[in-house]
Amino acid sequence: MSDSTRREFFERAGQAVCLTTLVGAAGLVVRRSWALDAWAIDPNRCVNIRLGVNGPQSVCQKCAETCVLSLSAVRAVNDHSQCGRCCICPAYFDVQSTVGPDGLPSKKLCPRDAIVRQPIGEVDPYDPLNNYYEYLIDEEKCNGCGRCVMECKDPAGLGSIRLEVRYDLCLRCNRCSIAEECPETALQRCGADPQPRSPLVSAHA
Ligand code: SF4
Ligand code: SF4
Numbered sequence: 001m002s003d004s005t006r007r008e009f010f011e012r013a014g015q016a017v018c019l020t021t022l023v024g025a026a027g028l029v030v031r032r033s034w035a036l037d038a039w040a041i042d043p044n045r046c047v048n049i050r051l052g053v054n055g056p057q058s059v060c061q062k063c064a065e066t067c068v069l070s071l072s073a074v075r076a077v078n079d080h081s082q083c084g085r086c087c088i089c090p091a092y093f094d095v096q097s098t099v100g101p102d103g104l105p106s107k108k109l110c111p112r113d114a115i116v117r118q119p120i121g122e123v124d125p126y127d128p129l130n131n132y133y134e135y136l137i138d139e140e141k142c143n144g145c146g147r148c149v150m151e152c153k154d155p156a157g158l159g160s161i162r163l164e165v166r167y168d169l170c171l172r173c174n175r176c177s178i179a180e181e182c183p184e185t186a187l188q189r190c191g192a193d194p195q196p197r198s199p200l201v202s203a204h205a
């Protein structure tokens with residue numbers, strides 16, 4: 001091998017090593033930012049949970065509308081340890097709608113039909129208000145619009161439904177577009193290793 005060919009060989013080898021090192025470093029940065037940049041909703045700050053005169057006049061839908069994903073990474077979840085399993089759930093039924101022949105509101109609240117109602121035990125048709133139901137969120141339909149969250153609180157609901165950023169769906173954007181729009185700064189960084197969702201239950205759990 002001539003001197004010039006040898007020099008060329010070593011120059012190319014050096015460039016390859018540099019490129020490999022740069023790619024590796026970039027990968028580390030990406031992995032590190034992934035580890036650091038999880039976002040979470042503080043449920044106590046979300047305006048849709050607020051009660052009474054301080055509560056909102058209309059539902060805040062920014063979680064559904066401003067996420068960079070076409071189907072928001074924010075979904076509703078029902079904490080079953082808090083749920084009353086009510087026969088007439090104000091998050092499931094549109095309680096303003098006319099009452100049907102079965103004595104129940106004729107329309108559902110969720111615009112995406114994302115809430116599943118399942119009876120617990122045997123249904124007594126002669127005593128409908130003493131029947132109990134499990135309410136599950138279909139996470140493949142829910143877009144986090146917040147309507148059910150707003151309705152599931154006093155006087156008719158117990159506040160068991162809340163909005164959550166789904167860690168498995170969220171892109172962990174450096175600047176979360178929802179965080180920038182949220183009127184209550186409810187979206188905040190939550191550390192490198194957020195706790196798994198619990199006791200969140202969905203129709204696909
Ligand atoms: S943007 Fe903020 S206030 Fe609005 S629904 Fe989301 S968390 Fe709640
Ligand atoms: S947040 Fe909206 S889309 Fe999701 S279950 Fe509640 S009402 Fe339906």
Ligand code: SF4
Pocket residue numbers: 039066067068069072073074165169170171172173174175176177178179
């Ligand atoms: S960080 Fe990005 S993907 Fe995650 S909730 Fe915010 S806007 Fe959506």
